[in-house]
Amino acid sequence: MTAAFIDLRSDTVTRPTPAMRRAMAEAEVGDDVLGDDPTVQRLEAVAAERLGKEAALFTPSGTMANQLALGALCRAGDAVVMEAGAHPFNYEAGAPALLWGLTVRPIPGLRGILPAEAAAAAFQREDDHFAPVTLLCAEDTANRGGGTVWPLERLDALCAVAHQHGVFAHLDGARLMNAVVASGLPADRRAAGFVTVSLCLSKGLGAPVGSLLAGPRDLLKRARRLRKALGGGMRQSGILAAAGLYALEHHVDRLSEDHARALILAEGLSAAGFPTRRPETNMVYTSVADAEDAQARLSAVGLRCLAVSPTELRLVTHLDVDDAAIKAALAAFSALPDGARPG
Ligand SMILES: Cc1ncc(COP(=O)(O)O)c(C=O)c1O
Numbered sequence: 323m324t325a326a327f328i329d330l331r332s333d334t335v336t337r338p339t340p341a342m343r344r345a346m347a348e349a350e351v352g353d354d355v356l357g358d359d360p361t362v363q364r365l366e367a368v369a370a371e372r373l374g375k376e377a378a379l380f381t382p383s384g385t386m387a388n389q390l391a392l393g394a395l396c397r398a399g400d401a402v403v404m405e406a407g408a409h410p411f412n413y414e415a416g417a418p419a420l421l422w423g424l425t426v427r428p429i430p431g432l433r434g435i436l437p438a439e440a441a442a443a444a445f446q447r448e449d450d451h452f453a454p455v456t457l458l459c460a461e462d463t464a465n466r467g468g469g470t471v472w473p474l475e476r477l478d479a480l481c482a483v484a485h486q487h488g489v490f491a492h493l494d495g496a497r498l499m500n501a502v503v504a505s506g507l508p509a510d511r512r513a514a515g516f517v518t519v520s521l522c523l524s525k526g527l528g529a530p531v532g533s534l535l536a537g538p539r540d541l542l543k544r545a546r547r548l549r550k551a552l553g554g555g556m557r558q559s560g561i562l563a564a565a566g567l568y569a570l571e572h573h574v575d576r577l578s579e580d581h582a583r584a585l586i587l588a589e590g591l592s593a594a595g596f597p598t599r600r601p602e603t604n605m606v607y608t609s610v611a612d613a614e615d616a617q618a619r620l621s622a623v624g625l626r627c628l629a630v631s632p633t634e635l636r637l638v639t640h641l642d643v644d645d646a647a648i649k650a651a652l653a654a655f656s657a658l659p660d661g662a663r664p665g
Pocket of ligand 1: 384386410463465497
């Protein structure tokens with residue numbers, strides 16, 4: 323680690339590697355709003371193939387990719403069902419209502435995973451009192467669930483419910499490649515039952531900017547227009563797409579290293595008196611007596627992590643975290659006063 327501090331707040335904090343920066347500098351570009359940036363087109367084609375969909379659209383962020391899916395698939399007045407901790411409900415600034423006039427119907431699941439039966443129950447009362455449910459969403463991996471990987475049968479079961487009721491399903495795959503590496507199942511299989519899937523390049527994959535929305539070509543035409551309406555049409559964005567292409571080529575398999583380090587971190591934290599659930603991917607949620615206090619104390623010694631509830635810290639491993647950083651992070655936790663441990 324060359325940085326003065328260790329940053330485990332999120333896997334979004336990575337900086338482009340020298341090789342990625344070279345790929346960006348050398349990218350062939352055009353004007354993507356006019357439809358002629360060859361590097362963006364290549365990224366969209368590669369992503370569509372990887373995700374098993376007809377087409378893909380490059381977006382500035384994962385939030386925009388999710389919101390374009392909601393906007394393209396639903397009409398004002400509709401309801402969207404998702405697990406209660408899901409990103410579009412909690413962390414997208416109220417966009418489903420603000421942008422599209424949608425109601426989110428949040429349903430508590432288990433570690434971010436929404437049981438199909440619970441989603442099916444949302445259709446039980448369908449009279450004029452209720453906003454009609456027209457979309458089901460899943461998040462794989464589930465961020466607030468602890469970076470959990472949806473069992474394949476649960477993904478398929480949720481899609482089957484959508485199918486039974488004649489509605490669509492969208493997959494928030496911000497960290498889908500973490501799920502792919504952890505499960506050994508390819509992205510196109512995991513996303514198979516979903517009409518649309520989003521994928522972030524700027525999280526574990528290490529690109530500085532960018533996400534994708536993949537789905538049917540006609541639907542993405544509409545999403546492309548909505549992207550323009552939101553100010554998300556980008557010009558010589560091939561420079562960013564080049565980073566994404568590099569990430570997809572070089573930074574997917576290595577996610578297993580992040581997962582292995584997360585496990586070492588979690589085991590070390592538990593051993594040091596901070597109860598920590600075994601992580602499935604790169605996210606570690608650990609219990610402390612006072613999260614704000616622990617976060618400040620750790621920050622003072624050069625370890626950044628995120629207080630996500632009064633008694634919970636989140637630590638995320640990523641491309642810029644090596645074994646030495648994990649060792650140093652564990653040393654920082656061990657040095658906390660006894661009172662920092664939950665009672
Ligand atoms: C599960 C999930 N979906 C979507 C997003 C949104 O991504 P962005 O920050 O690029 O808007 C995030 C961001 O952390 C996320 O964790």
